[in-house]
Amino acid sequence: MNLLKTTATVPEIARRNGVIRAGSRVVPEEVPIAFSYGGSTHAVMMGTPADLEDFAAGFSLTEGIITSADEIEEISVVDEGRGLDVQVTLAEDKEDALRTRRRHMAGPVGCGLCGIESIDQAIRPVPDVSAVLLALTLKDVTDAAASLNDAQPLHAETHAVHGAGFFVPGKGLIAVREDVGRHNALDKLAGALVRQGIEGPSGVVVVTSRISVEMVQKTAILGSALLIAISAPTALAIRTAEEAGMTLIALTRGEDFEVFTRTDRITTGVVADVA
Structure with missing residues (x-):
C-alpha cells in the first residue's frame, strides 16, 4: 500500500431510485x-496523507x-509501513523547551488536545484578536463560504473530507487545505500560511x-479575528470567541448566515469599513 495516496477506489452495491447496482466509489x-x-514521537493523528509539511508546521504552531x-529547521516524512512519521527538527532552544514540556506530559489524549495534562490546559486562554480592524461585507461572508465549496478537489471526488480556507477581502480565497479531520484541515491551513509568510490578521x-x-483556539493562535463555518458552533466555542474578541459566523448557507460574536465587523455596505 502506498501510504501517500490520498484516495482508493472500492467496490460497492448501491441502491438509487429503487434500483440496485454493483459499482465502485472513490473514498x-x-x-x-x-x-x-528530536527523535521522539509527540502525537499521532489519523489523517489524510497530503500536505504533510504544512500539517507539521501548523500542528507545531497551534x-x-x-x-x-523559522523555528523549524527541517521537516521530513518517513514511511513506516503502517503509518507515516513526520520528523520535525526544531531550532535548539525550541528542542530544549519541548523536552521540558514532554517531561510534564500525562500521556496521549484525543484529537485536538495533544500533549496536555490538565483541564486548565484544555480550556487554555486564547490570544486576544479584538484589535484586528478587518471587516467584511455581507457579500464577503457568502463569497468566502461559496468559494471554499468550489475549491475542494478531494471533497468533490470523495464527498468525505473537511476543508479549511483563508479568505482575504478583495483577493478571494488564497489558500485551501483538506483532510478527513476538521482539526487537521485547519492545522494544514495554518501551516501553509505561516510557511508562506501570510499574516493571520x-x-x-x-x-x-x-x-x-479547538477551532476557535487554533484560529486565534493564527491571529485571524474572523471565523466562518458552514455548520453551527458549540456554546463553549461562542464563549471562547467572545473572550478572544473574535467574530464568529456560522450556519452559512447561500446568502443566509448567523453572527454570534463581534457583529461590528460585518457591514451592510458594498465595501467593508475598517477605519
Missing part, C-alpha cells in the same frame, strides 16, 4: 500520522511548540465543519 485514505521532534515557521478562516472550541 479518501486515512492513515496514522506521527509527529516526532500546539504552542513554535511561534513562527489579514484574512478570514472559513471551514466546512461545525465550530468547536
Whole structure:
C-alpha cells in the first residue's frame, strides 16, 4: 500500500431510485500520522496523507511548540509501513523547551488536545484578536463560504473530507487545505500560511465543519479575528470567541448566515469599513 495516496477506489452495491447496482466509489485514505521532534514521537493523528509539511508546521504552531515557521529547521516524512512519521527538527532552544514540556506530559489524549495534562490546559486562554480592524461585507461572508465549496478537489471526488480556507477581502480565497479531520484541515491551513509568510490578521478562516472550541483556539493562535463555518458552533466555542474578541459566523448557507460574536465587523455596505 502506498501510504501517500490520498484516495482508493472500492467496490460497492448501491441502491438509487429503487434500483440496485454493483459499482465502485472513490473514498479518501486515512492513515496514522506521527509527529516526532528530536527523535521522539509527540502525537499521532489519523489523517489524510497530503500536505504533510504544512500539517507539521501548523500542528507545531497551534500546539504552542513554535511561534513562527523559522523555528523549524527541517521537516521530513518517513514511511513506516503502517503509518507515516513526520520528523520535525526544531531550532535548539525550541528542542530544549519541548523536552521540558514532554517531561510534564500525562500521556496521549484525543484529537485536538495533544500533549496536555490538565483541564486548565484544555480550556487554555486564547490570544486576544479584538484589535484586528478587518471587516467584511455581507457579500464577503457568502463569497468566502461559496468559494471554499468550489475549491475542494478531494471533497468533490470523495464527498468525505473537511476543508479549511483563508479568505482575504478583495483577493478571494488564497489558500485551501483538506483532510478527513476538521482539526487537521485547519492545522494544514495554518501551516501553509505561516510557511508562506501570510499574516493571520489579514484574512478570514472559513471551514466546512461545525465550530468547536479547538477551532476557535487554533484560529486565534493564527491571529485571524474572523471565523466562518458552514455548520453551527458549540456554546463553549461562542464563549471562547467572545473572550478572544473574535467574530464568529456560522450556519452559512447561500446568502443566509448567523453572527454570534463581534457583529461590528460585518457591514451592510458594498465595501467593508475598517477605519
